[in-house]
Amino acid sequence: MNTPIRVVIADDHQLMLDGLKQGLNSLPDIRVVGTAVDGSTLGDVVASTEPDVLLVDVEMPGMSGISAISRLDDLPPTIVVTMHTAEAYGKSAREAGAVAFLSKALPLPDLAAAIRAVADGQHLFDRDLDQALADYRTPRLSTRAETITERERDVLRCLVQGISGTEDLADELYISQKTVKNHLASIYEKLSVNDRAQAVVEAMKLGLDRKW
Amino acid sequence: MNTPIRVVIADDHQLMLDGLKQGLNSLPDIRVVGTAVDGSTLGDVVASTEPDVLLVDVEMPGMSGISAISRLDDLPPTIVVTMHTAEAYGKSAREAGAVAFLSKALPLPDLAAAIRAVADGQHLFDRDLDQALADYRTPRLSTRAETITERERDVLRCLVQGISGTEDLADELYISQKTVKNHLASIYEKLSVNDRAQAVVEAMKLGLDRKW
DNA sequence: CCAGGAATAGGTCGGTAGACCCATAAAGCA
DNA sequence: TGCTTTATGGGTCTACCGACCTATTCCTGG
Numbered sequence: 315m316n317t318p319i320r321v322v323i324a325d326d327h328q329l330m331l332d333g334l335k336q337g338l339n340s341l342p343d344i345r346v347v348g349t350a351v352d353g354s355t356l357g358d359v360v361a362s363t364e365p366d367v368l369l370v371d372v373e374m375p376g377m378s379g380i381s382a383i384s385r386l387d388d389l390p391p392t393i394v395v396t397m398h399t400a401e402a403y404g405k406s407a408r409e410a411g412a413v414a415f416l417s418k419a420l421p422l423p424d425l426a427a428a429i430r431a432v433a434d435g436q437h438l439f440d441r442d443l444d445q446a447l448a449d450y451r452t453p454r455l456s457t458r459a460e461t462i463t464e465r466e467r468d469v470l471r472c473l474v475q476g477i478s479g480t481e482d483l484a485d486e487l488y489i490s491q492k493t494v495k496n497h498l499a500s501i502y503e504k505l506s507v508n509d510r511a512q513a514v515v516e517a518m519k520l521g522l523d524r525k526w
Numbered sequence: 527m528n529t530p531i532r533v534v535i536a537d538d539h540q541l542m543l544d545g546l547k548q549g550l551n552s553l554p555d556i557r558v559v560g561t562a563v564d565g566s567t568l569g570d571v572v573a574s575t576e577p578d579v580l581l582v583d584v585e586m587p588g589m590s591g592i593s594a595i596s597r598l599d600d601l602p603p604t605i606v607v608t609m610h611t612a613e614a615y616g617k618s619a620r621e622a623g624a625v626a627f628l629s630k631a632l633p634l635p636d637l638a639a640a641i642r643a644v645a646d647g648q649h650l651f652d653r654d655l656d657q658a659l660a661d662y663r664t665p666r667l668s669t670r671a672e673t674i675t676e677r678e679r680d681v682l683r684c685l686v687q688g689i690s691g692t693e694d695l696a697d698e699l700y701i702s703q704k705t706v707k708n709h710l711a712s713i714y715e716k717l718s719v720n721d722r723a724q725a726v727v728e729a730m731k732l733g734l735d736r737k738w
Numbered sequence: 739c740c741a742g743g744a745a746t747a748g749g750t751c752g753g754t755a756g757a758c759c760c761a762t763a764a765a766g767c768a
Numbered sequence: 769t770g771c772t773t774t775a776t777g778g779g780t781c782t783a784c785c786g787a788c789c790t791a792t793t794c795c796t797g798g
Contacts, residue, residue, distance in 0.1 A: 327609060332634035333545025336552055397539060397609075422544035465775060478723035480755070493776055499756075500774095509756075511690035511722035518730060677745060692785075704747050711786070712744095721786075739798100746793075754785075761778075768771080 318343050319433045322365040322390075324350040326373065334369075337422045342521040343453045344429060357386055366433050368392040369425075371418075372407070384410035391432040395425075414438035427451050459520050461504055469497045470517045478510050530555050531645045534577040534602075536562040538585065546581075549634045554733040555665045556641060569598055578645050580604040581637075583630075584619070596622035603644040607637075626650035639663050671732050674716055681709045682729045690722050 321344060325331045328351060335346045348363040350356040360368060368390045370383055383392055393414040394407040407415045413432050416425065420443075428438055430450040438446055462470070465487075472486050484491045502508055505516045516522075533556055537543045540563060547558045560575040562568040572580060580602045582595055595604055605626040606619040619627045625644050628637065632655075640650055642662035650658055674682070677699075684698050696703045714720055717728040 327630040328633045329607070329630040329637060330542055330545060333542060333547075333549045335545075335549075336634070337545045337548035340548055340552075395541070418539040418541040421540045422548070425541060463774065473723060474727060476719070476724050476727050478721050489775085490777060492778060495756075496776080499758095502756085507688070509690050509722070511685060511726050512688050514723050514726045515686060515688050675744060701745085702747055704749090705745070707786075708746080711788095714786080741798085742796090744793100744795085746791100748791080749789085751787090752785105753787100754783100756783085757781090759779080761776100763774100763776080765774075766772080768769095 318345040319367055319429060320345055320347045320363070320365045321367045321369060321429060322346070322348040322350070322356075322359055322363055323369040324353070324356045324359075325371040326351055327371075330371070334422075334425075338426065338429075340521070341426050341453050342519065344426060356383075360386060360390065361388075365390050367429050369429070370394055372396045383412065386411075391435075393428060393432055393438075408439060416443075423451065426453070430454065453521060459505065459516075459522070462501065462522070466497050466501050466504075467522065469494065470501060470513065470522055473510060473514050474517055474522075530557040531579055531641060532557055532559045532575065532577045533579045533581060533641060534558070534560040534562070534568075534571055534575055535581040536565070536568045536571075537583040538563055539583075542583070546634075546637075550638065550641070552733065553638055553665050554731065556638060568595075572598060572600075572602065577602050579641050581641070582606055584608045595624065598623075603647075605640060605644055605650075620651065628655075635663065638665070642666065665733065671716065671728075674713065678709050678713050678716075681706065682713060682725065685722060685726050686729055 321338060323331060323334055323338075323346060325334070331349050331351065335349060338344045338346050347365055348359040350359045356370070368383070370392065372394055373396065383389060383394075389411045391414075392412045393416060394410075394412040395416050395418055397418050414428055414437065416428055416438065420428075424443070424447060427447040427450040428443075431438060431447060434450070436446065468487055469483060472483050477483055477486055480491045480494050483494045487494070498510070498513070501513055505513060505520075507513050507516055533550060535543060535546055535550075535558060537546070543561050543563065547561060550556045550558050559577055560571040562571045568582070580595070582604065584606055585608065595601060595606075601623045603626075604624045605628060606622075606624040607628050607630050609630050626640055626649065628640055628650065632640075636655070636659060639659040639662040640655075643650060643659060646662070648658065680699055681695060684695050689695055689698055692703045692706050695706045699706070710722070710725070713725055717725060717732075719725050719728055
């Protein structure tokens with residue numbers, strides 16, 4: 315599997331932190347490896363986890379996100395988010411070393427796309443976001459998993475829905491039991507597993523139950 | 527399964543909305559059935575989904591959370607959350623019909639506990655939160671799933687980690703293959719499934735892989 | 739003290755899953 | 769045109785899984 319993008323997020327609201335963490339971790343290619351609720355602990359977390367991408371809220375008590383990141387020597391590609399649509403902080407965010415500046419009004423998939431974009435070396439400021447993010451909308455899956463075909467996905471989807479018997483799968487997909495077994499064999503090979511139970515685990519990990 | 531608590535959440539920040547939705551849906555006993563990004567659409571969403579609990583942010587553009595809920599005739603048990611620790615809105619939230627007033631500084635498990643508490647008829651204002659939420663910390667699972675024993679959970683945990691073969695499970699848990707089969711049989715009965723693949727699906731649905 | 743549940747383990751047996759071989763029709767692409 | 773992939777299907781065989789029944793030990797609650 316392509317190694318997931320390791321992300322650290324900082325926000326003074328624990329609720330936001332927990333929510334974002336859940337949301338981002340639900341994507342197959344992004345892993346939240348650390349969180350911080352204020353600017354002072356952010357440095358330690360970044361130093362110990364060495365994330366690929368840093369995500370910070372501008373509004374933080376004590377030390378603002380901006381000043382917090384400006385005093386990090388080894389700043390990873392950093393996205394600054396704000397509650398306000400205002401561009402007021404944009405300039406200072408850039409000066410502090412951020413490579414992207416976004417609003418919290420964005421939906422989560424867009425944030426995910428932005429994370430992939432900056433992990434890829436892109437900068438996201440004023441420019442048209444929709445266009446800049448276009449290439450990063452779909453999660454980067456492992457090369458093996460990407461070769462999963464239409465019909466094989468049908469089988470996986472059934473598995474995840476709790477249809478696991480060969481006969482049940484055959485009935486559900488209107489194919490012979492033999493074909494089901496063939497598809498399963500292909501799936502096992504592509505996901506590097508060797509039975510239905512492990513296939514379910516992998517499918518869920520990769521998010522094959524949600525997307526497509 | 528005990529029917530999950532149906533929740534509608536309103537927040538002007540899409541990111542918060544998506545994050546909370548993910549976080550809450552990851553719990554086995556809470557289901558987010560609707561969301562609203564502003565006060566004006568909130569009414570329609572509540573009317574069409576009829577949630578058990580409503581969760582609204584005070585700070586919303588156009589119409590504040592407070593005024594939005596005060597003009598709903600048929601208000602479900604409602605939790606008002608705020609970014610600020612300030613109690614300023616507390617009184618007006620109560621007057622508008624809310625039964626709880628919380629800070630966004632709370633961690634997600636506490637919010638979940640609060641949701642369970644208000645769904646259960648509790649009111650959560652000034653009082654000591656920790657104590658008020660104590661009874662609602664653990665997710666309410668289905669009665670069958672709650673009888674899953676320690677050792678059976680070990681087996682499930684292994685399954686979810688991709689250890690599915692009888693021999694592998696036996697080695698991992700230092701028990702005989704026969705005992706593994708016994709535990710599996712109990713699990714199947716308690717989760718109403720009939721093989722390892724379905725057990726994995728159920729375990730993940732119930733969140734048995736995360737908790738305990 | 740005894741009943742009951744949990745964890746451990748043994749046996750048998752039918753059914754099925756997974757591995758390995760193969761074939762054919764259709765579709766996409768060079 | 770032919771090569772490759774995909775979807776469909778067949779057969780065989782071994783190993784394994786799941787269902788059913790029993791048993792022992794330990795611990796906890798009444």
